Amino acid sequence: MKKGIHPDYDYVVFRDTSCGATFRIRSTCTSKKTMVWEDGNTYPVVDLDVSSASHPFYTGHQRKASAEGRVARFQQRFGKVSRQATES
Numbered sequence: 001m002k003k004g005i006h007p008d009y010d011y012v013v014f015r016d017t018s019c020g021a022t023f024r025i026r027s028t029c030t031s032k033k034t035m036v037w038e039d040g041n042t043y044p045v046v047d048l049d050v051s052s053a054s055h056p057f058y059t060g061h062q063r064k065a066s067a068e069g070r071v072a073r074f075q076q077r078f079g080k081v082s083r084q085a086t087e088s
Contacts, residue, residue, distance in 0.1 A: 013043045014051065021053035 007028040013035055015022045024037055031044040053059070 011041075011043050013037055013045045014048055015045055016048050016051040016053050018050060019054040021051060023051075023053075 008030075009026055009028050011024055012027040012029050012031070013022055013024045014027075015035075024043060027046075029044075029046050031046050033045045033047075034042050035045045037043050
C-alpha cells in the first residue's frame with residue numbers, strides 16, 4: 001500500500017439513536033463527538049438513524065403507529081387540495 005493516501009482505519013462507536021444500541025467496529029468514519037467505551041478507552045461516536053438493532057426486517061417488529069401517523073399527515077397536507085380540485 002502507498003503511504004499517505006488511505007484514510008485512518010481505527011475503532012469507532014456507532015450509536016443507534018432510535019433505540020440507544022451501541023456497537024464498536026473498525027471503520028474509516030470520523031466524528032468530533034467521543035465517548036468512553038466499556039473497555040475504558042475513548043472512541044469517536046457516529047450517530048445512526050437505523051441499524052440492525054432497530055430495523056423491522058432484523059427485529060421482526062413492524063411499526064404500524066408511525067405508518068398511520070404518516071397517512072394522517074398526508075391527509076392533513078394534501079387532503080384539502082385534492083377535494084378542492086375534484087369539486088371544481
